Each structure stands twice: as structure tokens, then as C-alpha cells.
Amino acid sequence: MPAPEPITHDRIYRTMKADILGGHFTSGAKLTATKIAGRYEASITPVREAIYRLVGEGLVEMTVEGFHVKLSSRDMLLDILDLSQKLLVVCLQRWSGSPAMRVDDQPLAGEPTAEEAVQLLEKILITLFVASNNKAILAWGEQANERLRWIRTYQCRGSRRALLECVTIHNLAQQHDRVRLRRQLLAHHRRCARTIVEHFFIE
Structure with missing residues (x-):
């Protein structure tokens, strides 16, 4: 049995980032090193280092009141969605659907969880970004998936329709x-935009 991964600041950073982008922390949530350390069964020092790293990436904000989750602004997320939609339309035109760019072809056993549904969707999106044959577009697409993952997960947790759309x-x-894939992708992006406008970053 392999030894467990040591609890380093890099491991805490990766876990916290995944949890923030996955919607496990709400926007504005206060982060205290002691609570985070308890949550991840880690010591205070690597937690603080991870929090400062997330401050540098703009996912956490440092104020006189402490550290708070700071997700992307509404306008930024809407811009990401808009560009994602436009790039995917172009990528879809270039996509051959060839075996060299296979998506997961295993049959689904029952209805997936929200997280599994988002993973299915992201596999398709990455497949399409790969079809652009452009490394910059692929890298941007991977980052866009990370930024939008928590919105998509939120939708799938609250709406069976959104889950089945994935x-x-x-x-x-x-x-x-x-x-039909193009039409469904456009509908997906419109639904994500409505969710952002109606439920997040109203101020």
C-alpha cells in the first residue's frame, strides 16, 4: 500500500482551490486558519501558506476583518461564458469526432451525481478544445472549466434538468x-448565464 501523501501547503492549496471552485465554500465565506486546519486535519502553518497563495490568485481576499472567499465577479464570469461559447462553436466546426479524440464511451449506469454529470460535460468540452489544435485555446478551456465548475455543480445539485443536460x-x-450538440451547448451557456445573474454577485 502506498504511503499517504504528506500534508504540505501545496496539498492544502490544491484541496482548498478545488473546494472553492467546486462550490463547497460560498462567496464571501470567512476563512480562519484554525478552522481550515481542522477541516483538512493539517497544521496551521501550511494552511496559512495555502491561503496566502490563494490570495495571490484572487480566489481569497484579505481585509482588516480577515480572509474571505472571493470568487470571480459576475461580469468576469459572464465574459468567460461568452468566450467559452464562441470558442466552442469554432472548435465544434473543427471537431472530426475521430477515435483519436474519443470521449468516455462507457455506458452510464443510472443517473449520475451532480459532480459526475459535470465531469461528463467537462470531458466533452475538453475534447472540443483539443480539436482546435491550439495549445493556448486548450489551456484557456481548462482554466474556464475550473472557473465555471462550481456554477455547473450548483445547477446540477438543484436542478435535475441541468443534470440531464450534461x-x-x-x-x-x-x-x-x-x-444538436451545438444547439445544446448554446442552451447550456445561456442557462449558466441566467444562474449567475439571478443567484450570484447581485450587488
Whole structure:
């Protein structure tokens, strides 16, 4: 059995970042080193180092009142969505649906969880970004997925329709149905935009 990964500041940083982007912390939530250390069963020092690293990335804000989760602004998220939609339309035109860019072709056993549905969706999006044959677009697409993951997860947790939409996009990609896939991707981005406007960053 392999030895457990040591609890370093890098490990805490990666875990905290995944939790923030995954929606496990709400925007504005206060972060205290002692509570975070208890949550991740770590000591205070690596937790503080991880928090300062997240401050540098703009995911955590440092004020006189302490550290708070600071997710992307509404306008920034809407810009990411808009560019994602435009790039995916271009990538879809270049996508051959060839075996060299296979998506997960294992049959789904029952309805996925919200996290599994988002993973299915992201596999398709990355497949399409790969089809651009442009490393910069692929790198941007991977970062966009990270930024939008918590919004998509939030939707799938609260709406079966949103969850099934991810499954539909996955299935249409397997069928190489370019026309319906494009339509479904556009609908997905519109729904994400509505969620951002209606539920987040109202101020």
C-alpha cells in the first residue's frame, strides 16, 4: 500500500482551490486558519501558506476583518461564458469526432451525481478544445472549466434538468450529432448565464 501523501501547503492549496471552485465554500465565506486546519486535519502553518497563495490568485481576499472567499465577479464570469461559447462553436466546426479524440464511451449506469454529470460535460468540452489544435485555446478551456465548475455543480445539485443536460451533451458527442450538440451547448451557456445573474454577485 502506498504511503499517504504528506500534508504540505501545496496539498492544502490544491484541496482548498478545488473546494472553492467546486462550490463547497460560498462567496464571501470567512476563512480562519484554525478552522481550515481542522477541516483538512493539517497544521496551521501550511494552511496559512495555502491561503496566502490563494490570495495571490484572487480566489481569497484579505481585509482588516480577515480572509474571505472571493470568487470571480459576475461580469468576469459572464465574459468567460461568452468566450467559452464562441470558442466552442469554432472548435465544434473543427471537431472530426475521430477515435483519436474519443470521449468516455462507457455506458452510464443510472443517473449520475451532480459532480459526475459535470465531469461528463467537462470531458466533452475538453475534447472540443483539443480539436482546435491550439495549445493556448486548450489551456484557456481548462482554466474556464475550473472557473465555471462550481456554477455547473450548483445547477446540477438543484436542478435535475441541468443534470440531464450534461448527460445529453455527453451522449450527443458520442453520437457525433454536431447540429444538436451545438444547439445544446448554446442552451447550456445561456442557462449558466441566467444562474449567475439571478443567484450570484447581485450587488
